[in-house]
Amino acid sequence: xxxxxxxxxxxxxxxxxxxxxxxxxxxxxxxxxxxxxxxxxxxxxxxxxxxxxxxxxxxxxxxxxxxxxxxxxxxxxxxxxxxxxxxxxxxxxxxxxxxxxxxxxxxxxxxxxxxxxxxxxxxxxxxxxxxxxxxxxxxxxxxxxxxxxxxxxxxxxxxxxxxxxxxxxxxxxxxxxxxxxxxxxxxxxxxxxxxxxxxxxxxxxxxxxxxxxxxxxxxxxxxxxxxxxxxxxxxxxxxxxxxxxxxxxxxxxxxxxxxxxxxxxxxxxxxxxxxxxxxxxxx
Numbered sequence: 015x016x017x018x019x020x021x022x023x024x025x026x027x028x029x030x031x032x033x034x035x036x037x038x039x040x041x042x043x044x045x046x047x048x049x050x051x052x053x054x055x056x057x058x059x060x061x062x063x064x065x066x067x068x069x070x071x072x073x074x075x076x077x078x079x080x081x082x083x084x085x086x087x088x089x090x091x092x093x094x095x096x097x098x099x100x101x102x103x104x105x106x107x108x109x110x111x112x113x114x115x116x117x118x119x120x121x122x123x124x125x126x127x128x129x130x131x132x133x134x135x136x137x138x139x140x141x142x143x144x145x146x147x148x149x150x151x152x153x154x155x156x157x158x159x160x161x162x163x164x165x166x167x168x169x170x171x172x173x174x175x176x177x178x179x180x181x182x183x184x185x186x187x188x189x190x191x192x193x194x195x196x197x198x199x200x201x202x203x204x205x206x207x208x209x210x211x212x213x214x215x216x217x218x219x220x221x222x223x224x225x226x227x228x229x230x231x232x233x234x235x236x237x238x239x240x241x242x243x244x245x246x247x248x249x250x251x252x253x254x255x256x257x258x259x260x261x262x263x264x265x266x267x268x269x270x271x272x273x274x275x276x277x278x279x280x281x282x283x284x285x286x287x288x289x290x291x292x293x294x295x296x297x
Contacts (some may be wrong), residue, residue, distance in 0.1 A: 015053075016175060018240050018259035019155040020183065023047030026232040027250035028225035029189065031069040033077065036062050037084035039100070041091055042231045043252050048095040050254045056100045057098060058232075059132075059189035060115065062088070063104035065223075066142035068192050073113060073142060074288040078106050085118070093124020098154060098162060105129060107144060115143045117161045117187055127152065130161035134169055151179060157257055159219040162186040167206050170213070174275060177214040184211075184218045189232065191223040212239030215265055215290065217257045224242050224248050238263040255297045 022189040025043040029036055040057060041072060059065065064083055065069045065289045066073055072141075085103065086140055092099045095164040104113045115132035131146025139145075160181045162280070166172055167186065176184065186207065190199045204220065211218045218235040233244040234255040245251050267274075270281055284293065 020257040021053045022219050023052035024219045024221050026224045029223040030066040054098040056185045056219045057102050057219045059102045059187040061102040065189045071111045092120045096122040100185045112144045132163040134165050146217050146295045159183045164188045173210045173214045187220040191225040191228040193227045208239040211235045
């Protein structure tokens with residue numbers, strides 16, 4: 015494969031509190047991704063562990079031994095299939111500290127490479143999880159990638175930081191599912207990600223759990239902010255899309271982006287010495 019090209023399998027399924035069932039679906043979707051020649055397979059937030067406060071009330075009496083066993087099985091399968099895996103799960107801390115809401119980065123050699131911990135949690139998240147404090151960057155075939163989770167999208171400063179770090183592709187995992195029906199999430203979540211992508215020239219694999227009711231399906235966004243592919247609503251399925259750094263995209267802010275980041279919030283290099291400009295109370 016040419017440098018700067020990356021095949022991504024964006025996966026969705028209805029995550030539950032059943033770790034064994036989640037693991038079985040994850041393994042099946044990994045095999046499907048490998049059959050379709052993906053380089054990376056990407057799963058939703060808490061895909062293996064289930065999501066505290068939604069799939070189960072709290073981590074009291076949680077089966078951490080089972081979670082570890084199923085995680086090791088997925089790592090082993092990644093090595094057999096020669097796949098990178100971005101796996102949503104929960105990471106146990108020493109009590110009384112609450113777990114992290116995490117993405118495990120697993121290599122094609124069947125190794126745990128790194129772990130991203132959700133930086134920003136909602137008020138409900140804070141009842142069950144400990145926020146993280148770091149980025150996770152990695153390179154696959156000349157494409158610099160990074161990881162984010164769900165509510166992180168509300169903080170554009172994160173995406174500016176990724177832009178400044180030279181990141182080209184984001185794997186962002188969501189869990190907006192098991193809801194009572196349509197919600198504001200249908201109107202703002204993918205739209206916000208499109209804006210983050212276009213404002214910073216980023217490819218985005220955006221995967222969501224699809225348990226009923228899910229307000230939006232998983233999608234794949236290119237650097238001009240356009241959704242170029244999406245999965246069917248409320249269905250367990252996989253899509254393959256290609257990151258290609260050799261492509262050019264519409265990006266009218268590119269000439270001025272670095273200037274704005276430096277705090278120069280105008281195109282003008284010098285304001286005119288003109289009273290008709292400085293007097294803002296006259297026509």
